[in-house]
Amino acid sequence: MAAVSLSVSTVKPLGDRIFVKVSESEERTAGGILLPDNAREKPQVGEVTAVGPGKLTEDGKRQPMDVKVGDKVLYSKYAGTEVKLAGEDYVLLSEKDILAIVG
């Protein structure tokens, strides 16, 4: 069996999942967001790279997604599944794990 060769452009999230490139930690950026060490649910900033088609409802429709490719998002650091691709950190999240669009 040949090894599967993956690249960022081939990742298509299913349902309401979102593929996010993790932003560098910026704990003390002037005027920027500060994520307190003792936060109950530590938030993280990232940029949306790919967006699923939306959750399928009982009557066969798709729920529209509220984020789009390019959005900067704030999400819980403990949510989703981490993936490393070509040396960069990515995370696959459900849209409900996105707290806010921040840019």
Added chain:
Amino acid sequence: MAAVSLSVSTVKPLGDRIFVKVSESEERTAGGILLPDNAREKPQVGEVTAVGPGKLTEDGKRQPMDVKVGDKVLYSKYAGTEVKLAGEDYVLLSEKDILAIVG
């Protein structure tokens, strides 16, 4: 990758989430609210800074939000995600974590 620069005005909560500026503790303000130390679920006062578009229902509509920007709200201290922005404390909450509008 450039660091993401955030400011309060760029934070757009998703779904039924609310962005709240945490009010200073006012444990013994005369005539004001007193939050007992031994309270089971310690409440906290804050001011609403941004409000999400509302939760998406199964049939694709938005549930209206009961709070608006500028409302003073009482919420559980143990709910939501803390965020520090330009030296001030904020919290991202779901509307269900808001107990009451208090001003």
Added chain:
Amino acid sequence: MAAVSLSVSTVKPLGDRIFVKVSESEERTAGGILLPDNAREKPQVGEVTAVGPGKLTEDGKRQPMDVKVGDKVLYSKYAGTEVKLAGEDYVLLSEKDILAIVG
């Protein structure tokens, strides 16, 4: 940031929440209710001070509330969020935590 000044009349509960003034303990009032020390879920008596607009249903309607301002209610002592206001004890409850109207 100025301290938020709160008074009882400004507290507007959200959804199906109810703002209740806790009645004095009356463990042995003649003919009155007696709350056994070994009760599994200790009930408490209070008076309704403010009532939320009702829970929002999926189709955007409000479920009517079964209690009104002035009702004496019995509720579980371990439910809700305690708040002290101008020296008096209050509690914010969901209507489902109200066991019965008792006067």
Added chain:
Amino acid sequence: MAAVSLSVSTVKPLGDRIFVKVSESEERTAGGILLPDNAREKPQVGEVTAVGPGKLTEDGKRQPMDVKVGDKVLYSKYAGTEVKLAGEDYVLLSEKDILAIVG
């Protein structure tokens, strides 16, 4: 604040709750029900004193109650909230905690 004076007739259960007067233990009544000590969920006998208006459904209707005042009922000893009123034991139960009508 005046003490709240309660009597049995003033107790109006909310929703699908039921106010039950606990029957005396009758562990070995001839021909009567015997509640085994090692029962997983110990049942108890009582008499219905007041019945709530029924659970409110999503479309604003009341679900009819299957028990009425005067029914003897069997319920789980570990369900509900105990209340003592004028020296007698009562319990506030949800209808789902009622196992059977027994007389």
Added chain:
Amino acid sequence: MAAVSLSVSTVKPLGDRIFVKVSESEERTAGGILLPDNAREKPQVGEVTAVGPGKLTEDGKRQPMDVKVGDKVLYSKYAGTEVKLAGEDYVLLSEKDILAIVG
């Protein structure tokens, strides 16, 4: 308060509950069912004595019951509430705890 006198014929299960007379253990009946000691969820055989009117659906109808008085049923030994009546063992079960009709 007079003791409540109960007999099998007076037991009317509520909702989807079923009143079952527990059959004697028959661990090694030839050709009969054998209940392994190491079974994850030990099944038990009994005979249906009384059947509730069925679970009430959201729109006020009763779901029909799949068992009737006289059916021999197989149920999980760890489900329901045990009751002893006139020296015999009974159990109050929800229909969902009935695994199969066996005679």
Added chain:
Amino acid sequence: MAAVSLSVSTVKPLGDRIFVKVSESEERTAGGILLPDNAREKPQVGEVTAVGPGKLTEDGKRQPMDVKVGDKVLYSKYAGTEVKLAGEDYVLLSEKDILAIVG
């Protein structure tokens, strides 16, 4: 009380339950299925002996069953209730515990 005499043909599963005859373990059958010892959820092969009428939906219809008598099925070894009948091993499963039809 006479002992209940059971035979395979009398077992009628309720709802979406399925009565399955457990197949002999075949850990290393050439070309056959191999169930790894360290599997998280150990699968098991069996043959469907009896099928329930289907789960009752809220509006009183039966959901059709996807397996039929005679199907070879793969199911989780930790699901359902084991029953021994005339020296053979059977298991009562919910259809959701069936992973796949394998023959």
Added chain:
Amino acid sequence: MAAVSLSVSTVKPLGDRIFVKVSESEERTAGGILLPDNAREKPQVGEVTAVGPGKLTEDGKRQPMDVKVGDKVLYSKYAGTEVKLAGEDYVLLSEKDILAIVG
């Protein structure tokens, strides 16, 4: 009882289940996906071999499946049931355990 002989082509997943051939681990493939050892929920790559007919909704319809035979998929390593068939590793997953299509 004859041993059940299984082959890949006979495996028909039920409902929303998917039969996936596990891809070889490729921890450091150049340009390929890298699965961090300390990932919270370790993802795994595989190829879809068979797809169930879709989940049955309450009104008797099938929800369409978002993956098809031949898709390369990313799924949580801790989801589903492992099966070994003719020396190869397979896994039976629910579609919700599929994070993304990756090729």
